[in-house]
Amino acid sequence: MTHLEDATQPATGRHLAKAVDLDALNAQRLASARAGLRKAGIAAALLFDPANVRYATCDGQSVVFNLHDSFRWALVFAEDEPILWESFDEMRITRSRWAGDMRPAHGFGYFGSGPGSTEDAKIAMDEVYAELSTRGLLGEPLGVDRANAVVFLELQRRGITIVNASPAMETARAVKTPLELDIHRDNARLVDIAVDAFLPALVPGRTENELWAELARQTFAHGALYAEARLLTSGPRTNPWMQEASDRIVQNGEIVGFDTDLVGPYGYLTDISRSYLVGDIAPTAEQRDVYQASYHFVHESIPEFTAGRSFQELGELLGARMPQEYRSQRYPFIAHGCGAVDEFPVVVLGDNHEGVLEAGMVLSVEGYMGRVGGAFGVKYEEQIIVTDGAPELISFAPADERLLAP
Numbered sequence: 001m002t003h004l005e006d007a008t009q010p011a012t013g014r015h016l017a018k019a020v021d022l023d024a025l026n027a028q029r030l031a032s033a034r035a036g037l038r039k040a041g042i043a044a045a046l047l048f049d050p051a052n053v054r055y056a057t058c059d060g061q062s063v064v065f066n067l068h069d070s071f072r073w074a075l076v077f078a079e080d081e082p083i084l085w086e087s088f089d090e091m092r093i094t095r096s097r098w099a100g101d102m103r104p105a106h107g108f109g110y111f112g113s114g115p116g117s118t119e120d121a122k123i124a125m126d127e128v129y130a131e132l133s134t135r136g137l138l139g140e141p142l143g144v145d146r147a148n149a150v151v152f153l154e155l156q157r158r159g160i161t162i163v164n165a166s167p168a169m170e171t172a173r174a175v176k177t178p179l180e181l182d183i184h185r186d187n188a189r190l191v192d193i194a195v196d197a198f199l200p201a202l203v204p205g206r207t208e209n210e211l212w213a214e215l216a217r218q219t220f221a222h223g224a225l226y227a228e229a230r231l232l233t234s235g236p237r238t239n240p241w242m243q244e245a246s247d248r249i250v251q252n253g254e255i256v257g258f259d260t261d262l263v264g265p266y267g268y269l270t271d272i273s274r275s276y277l278v279g280d281i282a283p284t285a286e287q288r289d290v291y292q293a294s295y296h297f298v299h300e301s302i303p304e305f306t307a308g309r310s311f312q313e314l315g316e317l318l319g320a321r322m323p324q325e326y327r328s329q330r331y332p333f334i335a336h337g338c339g340a341v342d343e344f345p346v347v348v349l350g351d352n353h354e355g356v357l358e359a360g361m362v363l364s365v366e367g368y369m370g371r372v373g374g375a376f377g378v379k380y381e382e383q384i385i386v387t388d389g390a391p392e393l394i395s396f397a398p399a400d401e402r403l404l405a406p
Contacts, residue, residue, distance in 0.1 A: 036172025045143030051340035058098035121150035187264035194218035195397035212245040232258035239377035253281030273381035291403035297367040319349035331368035
């Protein structure tokens, strides 16, 4: 089914199952978070972003809800043990995942507190203030990744200097531990299996929403936590990219493309894209041309992602390879980091931020090819692990051999 050599294929099935050592995973991530704070000169960080909270403490529940309602936060120290404030209803589950200092969170979101939100934020920040005072850190800048306005106002009222903790945390998360890499590999296999099971349902006469629901069903049946988007489109809706699934009925001979954006077990992202020809009509020369442009751009780019290459160097090198006719509708990233979500670093066609690839980074390498005014476009994306040598490809969902044929 796939265009890759048989020797590159992983063994059938997933290898981790439920064998992850949570204590080891939590300890390794916390060590990286502390190192990141020390490197940034941040003695303490108050974290609300669920990706950062789980990284410095442990996985939580109701993650999508937590993205818009702050019921879980952590105070993380460069030189001391972290404190996790957890929703009271979730504490029993969290205790099975983490042995650290956990306390019931006094919520302050308007959803639960209403007009009392400001007063509830004061109570919550009283506890944070007390912990900073006990450790003699009130005169130090406090790192914050993101928070409700009532939190910022309360910290400001107390005279606490706030600095951005996101750079320290994202760079810490960018290089994965060996255990994290095993989880990434396993989650990628989950997606491979799900795509294989989904392909028989990819037939004409079904709506994009129906097809997306079937792909989601397969991924969730294997333990996925949530998808960050609903990117599955067909025919003319594949050009331009970034349109979500609709009630449009897929026709025989059309291209269907999707982007998984899938957060799997233990909170790790598998982000790949595939495009397939639907039905029993032979592909047109144009369909083959555009598909192969996207496929080969990605697969010819992957070998360049070795440790030590700068983001700027990669952007200039790979950007020059993109055919001119596809540049105006290109995907914004040539590659981006993967962890809890799409994250640092990124490689783009234009100016890139400073930094170099490091062994242990997990990246998605991608390309979208669609001509302006064209009848369709093709998105292709693979996931890799950066090493000191050749990058390790960890996504093996099949390519469409009909579209790769000469």
